[in-house]
Amino acid sequence: MFQPDFEAMPRTDLEVLQLERLNKTLDRVYERVAPYRAKFDDAGLHPSMVRSLGDLANVPFTVKDDLRAAYPYGMFAAPMRDIVRVHSSSGTTGQVTVVGYTKGDIDRWGDLMARTLASAGATADDIVQISYGYGLFTGGLGVHYGSERLGSATIPISGGNTKRQIQVMKDFGVTVLAATPSYALMLAETALEMGIDPRKLPLKAGVFGAEPWSENMRTQLEEALGILAIDIYGLSEVLGPGVAAECECKNGLHVNEDHFIIEIIDPATLQPVPDGEMGEVVFTTITKEGIPVIRYRTRDISRIIPGPCSCGRTFRRMQRVGGRTDDMLIIRGVNVFPSQIEQVLTGIPGVAPHYQVVLKKRGSLDHVEVHVEVGPDFAFDEIKALEHLQRRVGAEIASALAISIEVKLVEPKSIQRSEGKAKRVLDLRNEGSE
């Protein structure tokens, strides 16, 4: 543990600290951020009315559109002379939003990412390769500052140039990799193509995030790279990476609750749900100065895993994010998350976990094609085996998703590999009927 005084803090002390920090944050945004003041006034709420953590449920939500409307700096709670860094969201779901950090924010961010790397077992002795993109995206620099804070030797290689990544990993003796899980898989494949067995390299751990991934994908990454693979979570509106991370128990991501208050709400009723129940994740930042967010609706779907963790951290755990309310596809009225398809594919031998979902209209009906790569080691001579594989993929996806789909087997490595977030869905439904 990087900061055991906080990470293993007794819950009662933590809740006192949270309330104190929440009150400060509410005062700060009410005084300094016009959209918050207007929102609170409309709701008849004054920060002084929040006397317990439970009272947070009476505070209005913040959504991405609020940040868009305030583009670029309208939600900042610090004057620009105090802002030392600006990032923007990756624009995954439309127009970008801008976030600013004070010196104090950057300092705390370093601590939080150092906690994250430490929970993957990293120490000052490690060599950390950061293959997240650097730039406006928070991934690269976010991990970077944490790695330096921990004292690890930090390699700011950023994304792309995959063969050079492998060469660096091998020649520099890299022990910890930070990347998106899909890019980590591509690194493993490329290494093998170059005749380098990544399992024989000193690499021992990977911190993977910025896109949803499955438990099966973890098994694959751990086997292919010979590492411990942990899931990390963050979003630029709340901080960037460092909001939550798995520990070595790999059973849920500990939320850094001394800096963020997590709530899970029912996206229909907007009411908080009890621990254990699935819903939309909502965060309130309680130490940020540059751009605090109050009850920010992330659109990510998760739940709180009830009960303490055996690692000794007292922070509650959120289950790995399985999808987003806005990644969710509505196909013939059924809610489908692309990650459910990945989960199915990684459980079937003979197929690679690379896939693409193509949505079309046939007449008035949604038609779903799932393109699946045949694994490179398949016995390609066996037509029966290929047809069997095709049927099995179709049946298992149909049973997991409760919709019928058409499976198309495609050639190994023919689906475009991504160096950042994988593009899994091609929605052609608005481009006319077949």
Add this chain to the structure above:
Amino acid sequence: MIEQISVFLENKSGRLAELTRVLGDAGINMRALMVADTAEFGVVRLICDEPRRALRVLEDGGFGASITEVIAVAVPDRPGGLADVLETLGTQGLNVEYAYCFVESTGDAAVDIFRVDDPTRAKSALATQGIVVVEPGALYVAD
């Protein structure tokens, strides 16, 4: 045993041409080619002069390919020649999954390629009936 290359191809126009071009550019000569297709995809089966190198060339060229062991038989050029071969396999309970035929440019015998479930047993069954099983060296460079 004869090493046949099997390649998985999506049903996309020009894909077979790309496959043959990749082999041609690498200086690999094909002795026989058979395309099996379904509604969704095809499997191309090839006998070529350097099978191991052909496999590497295809994999490097982005194709999903593997080596399959088949047997090759010099079928007597007379009525009933193929029937003799198939009956011999049939009486041994050996199942033929697929077969195809090509004519050797040098000789007058036709060469038949068989994919059977137990090639070793098939080979000895054919040999006891005096049927000529073609050795790899006669078809390609065993690389």
